[in-house]
Amino acid sequence: MFDLRPVGYVIGLLVACLGASMLVPMVVDMAAGNGHWPVFAQASIITTITGGLLAMATSNGVGERLSIQQTFLLTTGVWLTLPIFGAIPFYIGETNSNFVDAFFEAMSGLTTTGSTILMGIDTLPDGLKLWRGLMQWFGGVGIIVVAMVFLPELRVGGMQIFRSEGFDTFGKILPRAGEIARNISVIYLGLTVICGFAYLATGMSVLDATTHAMTTIATGGFANSDISFAAYAPSAEYVGALFMMLAALPFVRYVQLVAGTAVPLFRDTQIQVFFLIAFVLVCVLTLWQIWTGYQQGELAFRKALFNTVSILTGTGYASDNYPLWGSFAVATFFLMGLIGGCAGSTSCSIKVFRFQLLFASIKAQIRRIHSPHGIFQPRYQGRTVSDDVLSSVMTFFVLFIVSLGVLSVLLGLTGLDFITSVSGAAAALANIGPGLGGTIGPSGNFSTLNETAKWLLCAGMLIGRLELLAVYVLFTLNFWRP
Secondary structure: OOOOHHHHHHHHHHHHHHHHHOHHHHHHHHHHOOOOHHHHHHHHHHHHHHHHHHHHHHHHHOOOOOOHHHHHHHHHHHHHHHHHHHOHHHHHOOOOOOHHHHHHHHHHHHOOOOOOOOOOHHHOOHHHHHHHHHHHHHHHHHHHHHHHHHHHHHOOOOHHHHHHHOOOOOOOHHHHHHHHHHHHHHHHHHHHHHHHHHHHHOOOOHHHHHHHHHHHHOOOOOOOOOOHHHHOOHHHHHHHHHHHHHHOOOHHHHHHHHOOOOHHHHHOHHHHHHHHHHHHHHHHHHHHHHHHOOOOHHHHHHHHHHHHHHHHOOOOOOOOOHHHHOHHHHHHHHHHOOOOOOOOOOOOOOOHHHHHHHHHHHHHHHHHHHOOOOOOOOEEOOEEOOHHHHHHHHHHHHHHHHHHHHHHHHHHHOOOOHHHHHHHHHHHHOOOOOOOHHHHOOOOOOOOOOHHHHHHHHHHHHHHHOOOHHHHHHHOOHHHOO
């Protein structure tokens, strides 16, 4: 049995930090005078003490390196433990949530999924609104670090292709993680601040601008209103679309840009393909609305732009009930949610680079069929792709499809209809947020689902956020062997 103390130490520190962060919404509630602040005071004490005791109890096992098993366990353990404590303010606060609902909201927040079980969000205490935003903001920066530091070394889903980006961390995960986290956190904070001021300029209140800036840059999608962005000025949709796109780009490119190297940002084929996909989808859905007579002119373009970018990046905001656009639009939104943004960003789902590698592999295979004696190797960013990377990517695609099917069937067995089951499974695994249909669509939420379905969706959010294999490997016998 390998040593669990380093894993417990890091998780304990993060839990304690989460508890300390609860003081921020506590202060906000105190300033608002709504009497809700004791909820965050109690939650902070419970969380900080528990995390601190865990860290102290395991501090004698901290070394310089983490083994592969410890890294896998840490990656999953963090995203499983933090929602338990993040759920406390919902459980004892004014949402009247039972534990499964509170855990669902916290898991959705920290995985930046954006699905919600809350109704009457407009009337929630300011502290709870801010807490929802903070959880997504923490989850967003956390997943960037995981994607840049851990997943490439764990060889998950083809992410090892990004080890050549200057983040060679094998054997030195924690020290290198700290350096990467500092650089990324500065960029992340800067984008959030700029986005917040942009939202203020559209007429949002300070609280709404702050919360939406955090959930936009995290591509999380928690909004401060039951009707999401339909509650705000049209200019807010343009601001939101811009910053969701920026947040869906690889943050390593921003680090390089700040360091004075802009060339990689403009030559990155993943970014080019991402923008091309977004452009085509926006044009198609704009023309579709005009052709069907649903909406015209600037309104059609704005609704297509905002909602397309929101679903494509996995953010999950909505400014219109787009299922009313027709069956073609519904199918398009479902499929675009399975694409996602760029690797190393806060966005989720399958991600653009995997589709690039898939099509590069198909192209090479077709050329081999035409010319059996030729040597054709798939290429990405001008480099030959190894069989190891291609195998990981194909495994990811197969596992994603199988997971989607299994989760859909399990949800159906709980009594959900076909549309709710399939779109709910996709929304959880791809961390999109809203599903389709009248129940969990952009005009609904997940509150009416049964408890079994909510637990299944929580599992789907966790598995999808950590790229499937980082979780599935824990259920193999070989993983637990010394």
